[in-house]
Amino acid sequence: MNADAKKTVLRMIPYGIYVLTADDGQGNIAAATVNWVTQSAFAPPLVVAAIKADSGAYKTVKAAKTFALNMLGKEHKGVAFGFFKPTTVADGKLSGQPYHKGATGAPILDDAPGAVECKVTDIIERGDHHIVVGEVVEAHLQKPPAGRADAAILEMKDLGDNVFYGG
Ligand SMILES: Cc1cc2nc3c(=O)[nH]c(=O)nc-3n(C[C@H](O)[C@H](O)[C@H](O)COP(=O)(O)O)c2cc1C
16 A cells, blocks of 8 residues: 555545543543544434544543533634643633533533533444544533534634644
8 A cells, every 4th residue: 555645545534623521520631632523323323533542531531431522613723722732620721721511521611612422332442543432412502503513613624734633
């Protein structure tokens, strides 16, 4: 296989940008900007996220058995960059972002236009990222979109010409 072709072709997959959060109830709160996310079933409503197996976020999601996916709006580029770095919790904020606890205990970013909370149903341990399957058990519509729901959402291509995760 040609490595450059593999990289370029895989980078043709378009992605949204999300902040995945989890709280294990033992003092560990994780938040990470992720893009490897999709819905995978209507009934029950399932989503899958590929999470770096050696990350703090993965450890916390595994322990919490729940997580939230916070959608980011087009104006949230700075928020996306903030959660590429290790999470800080100070003054009731998560890496500087105000948040509140959702029904599952997972942090919901106050400024996210929407968020879903999920119960972990399965984890597929294959590769350097593990696929976490989550059943959506709660949805928060904090800022209803004016048009198409997906038009308001931050995408990988909005982050600049040199930002990729995939390839
Ligand atoms: C553009 C971009 C997209 C990312 N997407 C993912 C992803 O889908 N899954 C993931 O586990 N990490 C992803 N990351 C890495 C996490 O944001 C980063 O490792 C995490 O915030 C650090 O986690 P930790 O402090 O819990 O170890 C991405 C990073 C960048 C720069």
